[in-house]
Amino acid sequence: MKLTGHDLLAIGFPEGNALGLALTLIEEKYSTAPLVEKIQILKKIVANTEAFIDDETFGPVAVALQKPAIDVKELHASAMPYQIYGAEAIEQGALDQMETAMRLPVTVAGALMPDAHQGYGLPIGGVLATRNAVIPYGVGVDIGCRMCMTIYDIPPSQLETRVDEFKKILLNNTQFGVATFKRPKDHAIFERKEFSELEIVRSLKDRAWQQIGSSGGGNHFVEFGVVEITNAINEFNLSPGIYLALLSHSGSRGLGANIARHYTQIAMNTCKLPQVAKHLAWLDLDSEAGQEYWLAMNLAGDYASACHHQIHERIAIGLRTTPLAMIENHHNFAWKEKDAQGDELIVHRKGATPAGKGVLGIIPGSMATPGFIVRGKGLAASINSASHGAGRTMSRTKAKQTILQGTVNKFLKAAGVELIGAGLDEAPMAYKDIHQVMDHQKDLVEVLGSFMPKIVRMCGDKRFQEVD
DNA sequence: ATGTCC
Numbered sequence: 001m002k003l004t005g006h007d008l009l010a011i012g013f014p015e016g017n018a019l020g021l022a023l024t025l026i027e028e029k030y031s032t033a034p035l036v037e038k039i040q041i042l043k044k045i046v047a048n049t050e051a052f053i054d055d056e057t058f059g060p061v062a063v064a065l066q067k068p069a070i071d072v073k074e075l076h077a078s079a080m081p082y083q084i085y086g087a088e089a090i091e092q093g094a095l096d097q098m099e100t101a102m103r104l105p106v107t108v109a110g111a112l113m114p115d116a117h118q119g120y121g122l123p124i125g126g127v128l129a130t131r132n133a134v135i136p137y138g139v140g141v142d143i144g145c146r147m148c149m150t151i152y153d154i155p156p157s158q159l160e161t162r163v164d165e166f167k168k169i170l171l172n173n174t175q176f177g178v179a180t181f182k183r184p185k186d187h188a189i190f191e192r193k194e195f196s197e198l199e200i201v202r203s204l205k206d207r208a209w210q211q212i213g214s215s216g217g218g219n220h221f222v223e224f225g226v227v228e229i230t231n232a233i234n235e236f237n238l239s240p241g242i243y244l245a246l247l248s249h250s251g252s253r254g255l256g257a258n259i260a261r262h263y264t265q266i267a268m269n270t271c272k273l274p275q276v277a278k279h280l281a282w283l284d285l286d287s288e289a290g291q292e293y294w295l296a297m298n299l300a301g302d303y304a305s306a307c308h309h310q311i312h313e314r315i316a317i318g319l320r321t322t323p324l325a326m327i328e329n330h331h332n333f334a335w336k337e338k339d340a341q342g343d344e345l346i347v348h349r350k351g352a353t354p355a356g357k358g359v360l361g362i363i364p365g366s367m368a369t370p371g372f373i374v375r376g377k378g379l380a381a382s383i384n385s386a387s388h389g390a391g392r393t394m395s396r397t398k399a400k401q402t403i404l405q406g407t408v409n410k411f412l413k414a415a416g417v418e419l420i421g422a423g424l425d426e427a428p429m430a431y432k433d434i435h436q437v438m439d440h441q442k443d444l445v446e447v448l449g450s451f452m453p454k455i456v457r458m459c460g461d462k463r464f465q466e467v468d
Numbered sequence: 469a470t471g472t473c474c
Contacts, residue, residue, distance in 0.1 A: 020474060142469040178471060207471085218469055250469095257470040265474095332469090463472090 001035045002027060003042075011039060012046045014269075018064035029057050072272045075103040083381040086114030086440030089393075089432055090125075093118035098126055100277050106133040108345055111382045113352050114440035115391025115432060121279030124351035127385045129337075131345065133282040134290060134297075136264040138348035140332040143260055144301030145251030147331065147362035147388075148308035149227075149373070149451065150316065150323035151236075154244040156226040159454045163418060166224050170457045173314035174222045175214040176421060177461025184212050185313075187306045194299040200262045201296050204255050208303060211253040213310035217459035219426060220250040221367065222311055229449040233373070235360065236325035243324070247371065247451055248311050249364060251332065256300035263293040285346065301333055327373060329354055329361040331388035340380070349385055355445050356384040363445070364389050365434035367426060367456045368415040372438060374445035386444040390434040396425035403427045417453055421460025 003026060005019055013019045022045070026038050045052050045061055052062035079102035084090065094116040101122050102110050109129040116125030121137030128138050159166060175181055189212075195205045215222060227245040229238055252259075266289045267281035283290035308328060316322055334348045337356075353361040357378025363386065364371035371389075378384055394402070400423065408427045412419055415428075424430075438447065 024474090140469075145469075216469070217472090220469085252469090254470065257472095261470085 003035065003038055007039065008042065011043050013042070014065075018061050021064055022058070022061045025057060025061060073105060075100070075274055075277055076105060077103075079103045080107060080110065082110035082112065084112045085382065085387075085444065086437060087112075089114065089436065089440075090116045091118060094123035094125065097121070097123040101126065101128050101138075101280055104130070104277065104280055104282070106130040106282055108339070109383055111385060113382075113385060113387040114437045115351070115387035115389050117392050119350065122348065122350045125387060125391060126348075126350050127352045127383045128348045129339070129345040129383055130282065130348070132285045134285060134293060134334050134346050135280055135282040135348060136260055136267050136293060137279045137281070138350055139260070139297060139334050140350045141257055141260045142251035142332055143256035143297050144304035144330050145249075145332040146301075146304050146308065146329060147247065147249055147364060148305075148312060148326065148328040149245055149247045149362050150312045151227055151238065151243045151245045151325040151327075152316075152319060152321055153324055154319065154321065156242055156244040156454075159224055159226065159244065163455065166455050167418065167420065169315055169318035170222060170224070170420065170455060173318050174311060174457055176220070176457065176459040177217050177463065179461070180210050180214045184209060185310050187212055187310065189299075189303055189306045192299055192302075194295050198292055198296055200259065201255075201299060204258050208253070208255040211255070211307075212303070213307055213314070214253065215248070215250040215307075215311070215459070216253055217461065221422075221456055221458045222246070222248045222250075222315075223367075223453045223456040225451050225453040225455075227373070227449055227451050229373070231446070231448040233325065233360070233448055238325050245451055246312060246315055247362065247364065247453070248308050250304070250307060250311075252300035252304040253307070255303050259293075259296045259300050263289065263296070297334065301330055304330070327360050327362055329359075337384070347383055351388045352385040353388050353445075354384060355379070355382065355386040359384075360448075361386065361445070362451075363387055363438070364451075366390060366428040366431045367419060367422060367453055367458065368412050368417045368428045369431070369434050371434070371451040371453075372447050373449040373451065375448055376445055377443065379444050382441075382444045386441050387437055390431040390437050392430055393432045394430040396430075399425040399427060399430035403429055415452075418455045420455075420457040422456070422458035426458055
C-alpha cells in the first residue's frame with residue numbers, strides 16, 4: 001500500500017516540497033514496508049527534523065522541512081476602493097476576486113478593465129499596484145503574452161486578389177499547437193545570463209530553443225487584415241489611410257508557463273494567505289525568490305517579444321517587403337512604475353494593456369471583429385491601463401456546448417474572414433462586443449486606427465481543443 | 469496559457 005500526500009498532511013507535513021520529496025523517498029527505500037512503519041519513520045522526521053539533516057536517505061526531506069520560515073499573512077478587513085470600467089458587463093466572480101486583491105496588505109491601488117472575467121487569483125483584466133511585492137498569479141501563467149502588429153505598404157485589396165498566396169504565407173511561417181519549426185531561428189536572447197544563472201530557467205532552455213517563433217494555442221493567433229489609420233502615428237510617419245497589416249497574439253510558451261508554475265509554488269508555500277486569497281501569494285522583491293522571479297519574468301517577456309519578431313520577420317520575407325511600422329505591447333506582466341509621489345510601485349497587469357500617457361498599444365477584438373490601435377491617456381484611476389481585448393462573455397466549455405459551427409461559418413463569411421484552425425471556443429460570439437468595451441474605456445485610450453482581420457490562423461490542433 | 473499532472 002502506498003502513502004498519499006493526504007496521509008503526510010495528516011501527520012503534520014506542511015504543504016510544499018518536503019511532502020513530495022518524502023513521498024518519493026519513502027516509496028523508493030521502504031516500498032515493501034507496511035504502511036504503519038512508513039508513517040512511523042515520517043512522523044519521526046517531522047518531530048525531530050534536525051536529527052535527520054545528515055541522514056543518508058531523508059536528509060533532503062529534513063532540509064526542505066527546515067527551509068521556509070512560513071509567513072502567515074492576514075487580509076485587511078475591508079477592501080481599498082478601486083475603479084471599475086464597464087461594471088455592468090463584468091461577471092460577479094471577477095469583482096469578488098478584485099475585492100479580495102484590494103484587501104492584501106501589499107496592495108496600494110487597483111483597477112478593473114471592461115473586458116474583465118474570472119481567472120486564478122487576480123481576474124483577467126485586473127490591474128494591481130503593490131509595494132515591493134510581486135504576485136506570480138497577478139502576472140498570469142502566460143508571462144509576457146503580447147500583441148505585435150506590423151503595417152505594410154501593400155494595398156489591402158490584395159488580401160482578396162492573392163488570398164491563397166497569403167494563406168500559404170501564414171501556413172508556411174507560423175506554427176500552432178504542439179508544432180514547432182524544424183529549423184528554429186537563433187536569437188540573441190539565448191545568450192542571456194539568466195539561461196545559465198537561474199536553475200529553473202536553465203532547465204527550460206532547450207525547449208525554449210525548440211519553441212521560439214511558434215504561437216501555441218488557446219486564443220493565440222497570427223492574422224492578416226486591413227488597418228485603417230484615422231489619426232496619424234507620428235512615431236512612424238504613418239499617415240491616415242488604409243494599409244495591409246499583420247497582427248499576432250502569443251506569449252512565452254513553455255518557458256513562461258514553467259517559470260510561472262515554479263515561482264507560484266514558491267510564493268504559495270512561503271506566503272500563506274487565507275483560502276480565498278491563496279492564489280494571490282506574493283514574493284517580496286528583496287527576497288532571493290522575488291529577485292529570481294523578476295529576472296525570469298523579464299526574460300520570459302523578452303522571449304515572447306522575440307517570438308513575435310521572428311513571426312513578423314518570416315512573414316515580411318514571405319511578403320518580400322519590410323514594414324512601415326511595428327507596434328507591440330505586453331498585457332500579462334508586472335512593471336516597476338512610480339506613484340504620484342515618485343515612489344516605486346509594482347504594477348501587475350493581468351490581461352490589461354499599458355496605457356500611460358502617449359503609449360501606443362493594440363487591443364484586439366475577436367477572429368472576425370475589429371481590433372484597435374490606441375494611444376494611452378495616462379489616467380491615474382486606471383493605473384495607466386486599458387483592456388487587452390473584448391473579454392470572454394462565455395466560458396470555453398459553454399462556447400463549445402452552445403455555439404454551432406454553422407453559425408460561426410455564416411459570421412465569418414459575412415465579415416469576409418478566412419479562418420485556418422480554431423475551435424468553437426474562440427468564436428466571435430464567445431466574446432463581448434468590442435465596440436461596447438471600447439466605449440467603456442474612452443477616458444483611458446485614444447483610438448488611432450482599427451484593424452479588421454481577413455485571413456486568420458489559430459490553433460487547429462484537436463489535442464488542444466478537446467472536442468468532447 | 470502549458471508536451472493541459474510533480
